[in-house]
Amino acid sequence: MxxxxxxxxxxxxxxxxxxxxxxxxxxxxxxxxxxxxxxxxxxxxxxxxxxxxxxxxxxxxxxxxxxxxxxxxxxxxxxxxxxxxxxxxxxxxxxxxxxxxxxxxxFIALSCGVIQLDLTDPRQVTPLPHGDGSLPAADPRGLALVVGAGTGLGVGFITRTAQGTRAFPSEGGHIGLPLFDAETLALWQYLQEGLPGPPGAEMAVSGMGIGHLFRFLLDSGRVARTPETAAILALPVADQPAAISAQATANPACARTMALFVDLYARVCAELCAAFLPTGGLFLAGGIAAKNREHFLNEGRFMARFERNYRAHLDGLTRATPVYLVHDYDxxxxxxxxxxxxxx
Structure with missing residues (x-):
């Protein structure tokens, strides 16, 4: 029909x-x-x-x-x-x-939605400026990568060929948790306890991941416990990420949590870019990005971590990748x- x-x-x-x-x-x-x-x-x-x-x-x-x-x-x-x-x-x-x-x-559905986006419409996407202020243009023939943190972490990709545009899922949200300093090493050890293998990226870069990061920072003494943090921990687990994000401008523990979340999100994206080479654009989709644009944009935090790699040619890759924050939750x-x- x-x-x-x-x-x-x-x-x-x-x-x-x-x-x-x-x-x-x-x-x-x-x-x-x-x-x-x-x-x-x-x-x-x-x-x-x-x-x-x-x-x-x-x-x-x-x-x-x-x-x-x-x-x-x-x-x-x-x-x-x-x-x-x-x-x-x-x-x-x-x-x-x-x-x-x-x-x-x-992420097939989300990727098929990304195909329909008008990249010139600020109501649909926000291009993230790179550290030098540049905004690389997406190659309309290039592979596009979709990374989205919601309850979990999803990854999809889009190819454009003579046979048409196609969207594909992946299990990229379960790549290893990225490490880049002593704090993330301590986080890896904290999350690894009790697991049969190493912790995956989803354990930190997701809604449940925000809760894990918050508890790690409190349990390790990196942030102080206060009546406000106790009130957040008293909430149902599913409600904690939204409360942490909402209090990030006023509460130091919440602010530190969201900063670490964005840093880890950026490193996950950088490592996926090395695998996919998304000249058609990297799209930050999913509910968390759509509702928390300021955490990605403030002081260029996402880009600062995204562009910091161990090899110069990887710096060049990430600096040339167009990055878009997707607004439409639907x-x-x-x-x-x-x-x-x-x-x-």
Whole structure:
């Protein structure tokens, strides 16, 4: 069935914290938002229950097809969620909903959304100036890299060839935790305790990572415990990252946490750039970047760490890489609607 305003596309972005649903109608090669709603992933027992409630609220808008994206690999039309207590079965959803259902990794959807961005529109992206003030232009034919910290850390990439533009997922969020000074070495040792192997980047560069960094700084005595830090630690774990970010301008422990988070984010991106060579741009996507632009931009913090490498040619690589901070938190919803066209 061809999607239209009367038979829109049903899309979902299922993260470890939030489950976002939307109905989108095609419009001149793009998609227009008709309706969206947010649910708590942790409070739901499956994807089907919130979908039924969402569609029941708009009986005149019944979808003709669906594309659902989630944090986890797609295997045999199923996604085992990496940060949630339930899984997604595409075949079962197709039977229950009576429409074609397409499943993609969440960073496939986000990458498909990045393809649609207008890089000249400041409402969509902020180019991050390099240390020398330059803003390199993205090569429209080059590979683009998408790195996004949310509940976890995701990595995707986009290729442009004569056969078309294609988006691919990766498990790059699980590369090793980068080390660059005595403090990050101490952090590595702190996070490694009790693990069967070395800690991955996601343990620090993610929403849960912000909580890990905060507790590391407190437990190691690098920042002082105060009534404010005790109040943050008393919150549910899922609520702590937002509280830490919100108090970063007033609380020294929160400020130090966010500074270390941005430093580690930058080093993860620098190491991924060495592997992917993203002349088409590095895109900082996901909820944390979109909501915390000031921490990346203030005093050029992200770029200062991103451009500091152990070899001169790597300095040249990172200094030539266009870097964009993506604003639209709903980008993955639009990307999910486009996903069947840029993954086939």
């Amino acid at each position: 061809i999607a239209s305003a009367n038979n829109p596309v049903l899309v979902a972005d299922v993260g470890g914290t939030n489950l976002n649903l939307a109905l989108l109608a095609p419009e001149e090669g793009r998609f227009r938002l008709l309706r969206k709603a947010r649910f708590s992933t942790q409070d739901e027992r499956s994807l089907l229950d919130p979908i039924r409630r969402f569609l029941a609220a708009s009986p005149a808008l019944q979808p003709g097809r669906a594309c659902f994206s989630a944090a986890g690999p797609v295997l045999q039309r199923c996604i085992r969620l990496t940060n949630a207590p339930w899984d997604i079965d595409g075949a079962a959803l197709e039977r229950e909903l009576g429409i074609p259902v397409h499943l993609v990794n969440d 980008l993955s919803l639009y990307g999910a609607a486009h996903a069947p066209d840029c993954t086939s």
